Amino acid sequence: MTTEETGTHGAILADPPDTAAGDGAIVELRNAGKSYGNIRALHGVSLKVHPSQVTCVLGDNGAGKSTLIKIISGLHQHTEGEFLVDNAPVHFTTPREALDKGIATVYQDLAVVPLMPVWRNFFLGSEMTKGPWPVRRLDIERMKKTADEELRNMGIVLDDLEQPIGTLSGGQRQCVAIARAVYFGARVLILDEPTAALGVKQSGVVLKYVAAARDRGLGVIFITHNPHHAYMVGDHFSVLRLGTMELSASREQITLEELTNHMAGGAELAALKHELSQVRGVDTEALPEEGDLTVAAGGEGKS
Ligand SMILES: Nc1ncnc2c1ncn2[C@@H]1O[C@H](COP(=O)(O)OP(=O)(O)OP(=O)(O)O)[C@@H](O)[C@H]1O
Numbered sequence: 627m628t629t630e631e632t633g634t635h636g637a638i639l640a641d642p643p644d645t646a647a648g649d650g651a652i653v654e655l656r657n658a659g660k661s662y663g664n665i666r667a668l669h670g671v672s673l674k675v676h677p678s679q680v681t682c683v684l685g686d687n688g689a690g691k692s693t694l695i696k697i698i699s700g701l702h703q704h705t706e707g708e709f710l711v712d713n714a715p716v717h718f719t720t721p722r723e724a725l726d727k728g729i730a731t732v733y734q735d736l737a738v739v740p741l742m743p744v745w746r747n748f749f750l751g752s753e754m755t756k757g758p759w760p761v762r763r764l765d766i767e768r769m770k771k772t773a774d775e776e777l778r779n780m781g782i783v784l785d786d787l788e789q790p791i792g793t794l795s796g797g798q799r800q801c802v803a804i805a806r807a808v809y810f811g812a813r814v815l816i817l818d819e820p821t822a823a824l825g826v827k828q829s830g831v832v833l834k835y836v837a838a839a840r841d842r843g844l845g846v847i848f849i850t851h852n853p854h855h856a857y858m859v860g861d862h863f864s865v866l867r868l869g870t871m872e873l874s875a876s877r878e879q880i881t882l883e884e885l886t887n888h889m890a891g892g893a894e895l896a897a898l899k900h901e902l903s904q905v906r907g908v909d910t911e912a913l914p915e916e917g918d919l920t921v922a923a924g925g926e927g928k929s
Contacts (some may be wrong), residue, residue: 659706685866700724728813740792797828
């Protein structure tokens with residue numbers, strides 16, 4: 627997935643807004659959509675993000691996941707339907723406006739300065755300072771101490787915060803980005819395929835911190851191709867296909883197998899199998915049946 631902007635952002639919020647109105651959803655899309663000129667990238671999408679819940683958005687390439695993220699994070703505006711934050715309609719014109727409402731995005735390609743220490747990256751763009759103007763200077767000790775405390779609060783233990791962030795694994799960098807967003811007051815955390823480039827073990831570590839962010843009361847929007855990863859932490863599942871919402875189900879309403887079948891497209895696989903049966907040399911009997919798709923997708927998942 628490509629994005630025009632990368633990295634995490636943070637905003638220190640004033641008192642949390644009153645969410646007593648409505649059903650407590652922080653973010654809501656009602657039949658929202660987006661067209662780029664003649665191209666309808668997203669249409670009729672409804673979605674809610676509640677505090678302390680992980681809302682998973684799944685979809686294959688071109689399904690509209692990036693477009694959805696861009697609307698919620700303030701990079702693009704919706705052209706159909708409604709977008710509400712704390713039950714009030716919004717039309718963000720910049721990511722800053724989304725941040726001011728507590729909506730932070732952690733992109734796949736994190737905007738970090740690889741040679742700078744972990745603690746320095748933690749505060750990048752929002753450095754702590756001390757002393758009166760014009761002799762204000764960086765408060766290095768306080769930044770180190772705070773970064774250390776915040777990472778530990780999230781259960782992230784790194785050997786040395788002085789090490790360049792570029793020396794951390796991809797999974798560790800994602801975790802630092804999540805802790806940073808939590809520290810800077812995010813209420814909604816959008817994670818753009820955080821496990822896509824990671825191996826099994828590192829994906830597990832990142833999923834642990836997705837759950838930790840949820841346990842700290844954040845509403846998490848977890849974008850992924852991988853139904854197995856989604857099902858490990860998700861409370862609600864929305865599957866996008868060709869720009870529309872094909873499925874919206876709570877955890878109680880769907881099993882992992884059903885979710886995987888939706889993602890793998892059981893009908894499409896059957897059609898493909900039929901076409902392949904016309905091709906010499908392809909043993910279609912060896913291909914999985916629709917009911918076997920859990921195994922098929924799990925073994926070969928993109929993420
Ligand atoms: N700026 C744009 N101008 C025109 N069409 C666009 C633009 N951005 C996205 N699209 C189209 O909108 C549709 C949805 O794209 P989007 O990038 O949101 O999907 P995605 O689910 O994020 O896919 P991927 O996982 O491959 O990144 C695609 O058909 C894409 O070509």
